[in-house]
Amino acid sequence: MANDGVDKGRRRFLTATTAVVGGVGVAVAAIPFIKSWQPSARAKTAGAPVDADISKLEEGQMVIYEWRGQPVWIIRRTKAQLDALPGQDGRLRDPKSQNADQQPKFAQNEYRSLKPEVLVLVGLCTHLGCAPKLHAELKPEPFDAEWKGGFFCPCHKSRFDMAGRVYDGVPAPSNLVVPPYKFVDDGHIVIGVAEGAA
Incomplete structure (x- = not known):
């Protein structure tokens, strides 16, 4: 007979061994694929709160931090800039x-x-x-003869005052966004955590 020389036990052993080795190979190959579904360390930190040191920020100066891939401006406004804000309401x-x-x-x-x-x-x-570019001085500008400081967008000529409020009659539909933030102390801000949040 043709089956007399076949060792069925050995065949089962080889089949089982091949299946186990193949299964381990598939599992090992799947690990990088499954890990690729997880966010990278950079992506995890992109949404994380950012500590901003403003202890050396002087009047009229601006520093820029990155939060969630966006530039966040921190500006220490002068008394003259603050005093000019209410006078702009009718233009906003x-x-x-x-x-x-x-x-x-x-x-x-x-x-x-x-x-x-x-x-x-x-x-x-x-x-x-x-x-937009910061034009902090309270002086007439080519784009606005009554300029009281603020931001001018060179792309399509939108204008914002020193509180980030948009002027009437420009392409920008709304004020510049204020991100959530809180003061840790007088010289430090955390961007990405709202005041009063735990």
């Missing part, structure tokens, strides 16, 4: 910051900030995401 689209999507509740005030002298904004124009 949303002077009272009533659009709740533009800032946390604590920033729905004329300064759009926790402390009047410190302004924290996402540095992207609300029109098409260009980066």
